[in-house]
Amino acid sequence: MEIKINNKKENKPENNKGFSELRQDLVTGDWVVIATGRSKRPEDFFAVKSEDKNEERNNDNGEDCLFCDPEKSGQEKDVLIYRRSDGEWTLRVFPNKYPAFSRAKIPRPIEKGPYFAMTGVGYHEVVVTRDHYRHLALMEKEEVAEVFDAFADRYLDLMNKKSVNYISIFHNHGKEAGASIAHPHSQIIAIPVISPYINLELKGAESYWRANKECVYCAMVNYEKESGERIVCENDEFIAFCPFASRVAFEVWVMPKKHTPYFERINDESKLKLAEVFQKSLNSIYKGLNNPPFNFYIHTAPCDGKDYHHFHWHIEILPHTAIWAGFELQTGIEISTIQPEKAAEYLRKQQI
């Protein structure tokens, strides 16, 4: 991947609250971020024992929540705010107080022996909906559509910033899924490099297109519609299904039926259609699995100006069930312990 870099010393991070570097794995070419945020002592990494866990509940009860009143709790200034007709806010987006990236314009390259790195330049924002208890699975589709509206809105702004080549939009629900604050919130990260998993998808989609003159995701959508056994729900524009090669139990992908590489080009009508299928999927997971922790992540084409006509944007939802063998994510082949067909069948039942 080409990255515009600039060696001039004056490009120091503007708001560097800690060390932040994008480092490239010498073998795989994958990028990692080493971001220390507030300077941490090694002792801060002490393993939390199960018996202590109840003490560090992440304010599930809504008391002193940092996101219930972001202004009062000293968050940074909103970059986007949606309000009801009576003036009360419903959704706000503001920079992460402890960003993993610094807002310098151009990354400075760093060479160390055989290794390559660059300063951790980028944008890290938080998308917060108002209600502390009502998370996405429990919202009306109009409210969920507003969240997608905010995602697209911020995407269209951030994609034009210098050095932004990829924008990750993701959501963690529940402490076990990485949410350090219980109040429902999504995160947006805009950076100079493409994430490893997206790279694999881009390459796979491109080579399938070359071999079959067809989009691999379209092939998937067509077969899922025909077979039906993995469908969770659908409407005329979107389909949600448990992928054939699910990595975790009850994994769900939400995908536009029409071929389209770029999430940010979604129109208002489609946002509502997406919200309907997406909310129904999340709600089925919520009801069927007793409100499990989950992550979702929007997989969309990079915004580096290249042509990605072979890609097909979609959302991947990964619930963390009691018997998630998440460790295989690092150690090799994933082992999922339920057939996607049975998972889909069970999720469909939750909608009755």
Place this chain on the structure above:
Amino acid sequence: MEIKINNKKENKPENNKGFSELRQDLVTGDWVVIATGRSKRPEDFFAVKSEDKNEERNNDNGEDCLFCDPEKSGQEKDVLIYRRSDGEWTLRVFPNKYPAFSRAKIPRPIEKGPYFAMTGVGYHEVVVTRDHYRHLALMEKEEVAEVFDAFADRYLDLMNKKSVNYISIFHNHGKEAGASIAHPHSQIIAIPVISPYINLELKGAESYWRANKECVYCAMVNYEKESGERIVCENDEFIAFCPFASRVAFEVWVMPKKHTPYFERINDESKLKLAEVFQKSLNSIYKGLNNPPFNFYIHTAPCDGKDYHHFHWHIEILPHTAIWAGFELQTGIEISTIQPEKAAEYLRKQQI
């Protein structure tokens, strides 16, 4: 990857205790295993809430431990057993009671629309050391060498089985790292397909070799020795260091200094040298991070008969600290919250 497959119907799994299928991701080509083991109801996947967690401790106290006396607790027959001179066992290897794979000889291909899968054929074994409480970080190096001895021993047997093209050897310590049984144990999985991450490493190592006429891991070892700042410990044959592009805080790689692609060719003298550096690394993590959960995984070349002279085997240790942002494993770029240089410095201090 080429896989020997056979379409005859008589190749049914011999010990199929549940559904097991290797399914290929249509986009990335990665393989996942859908293995249901004992048939599970969807309700079994209910999320375990934090408040219930203390109730389902995985027999940390050693009572009724399935692995303290494997014979009595109804495990399958040992495939390997090591004994002290007085006849008492010190280490045993037996088939996993609930294997993710069935021991058929040749996988049966399954085509479903655009998708490709095969029956989940393979071997799944458990390596158990005798003492319930003394895990690898607390053992003498001679005891750790015995564990590596067992790994190599089983590897050399399994690699010659039909349809075995890759052997994964890994260890999960602590429930948060996926260990469902507290008694120290490692796992060996021998299957027809290569794990996705190893594939990336093989490709990366090959292209580095082509470009630089040198092994990428040797380049790393040389630079780490020269710089010293990320070294955890070393002897004349092995080096342990926090990788430059660490994916998680306090990640440690243990690597032979001499170029060698195949773990299973290690000799007895080198096993002891490996055990020394490996045990010291684990012990530094144990002391420095308050006995955190961790995984380790032996990265070695496939046993599919192809030439992997460009690869360099090694072990990757991934501790789970209190603030492990493990969710990024799926959602994109990893964010590690401590510099590998500082992590290595802290781990070195634990050895004094």
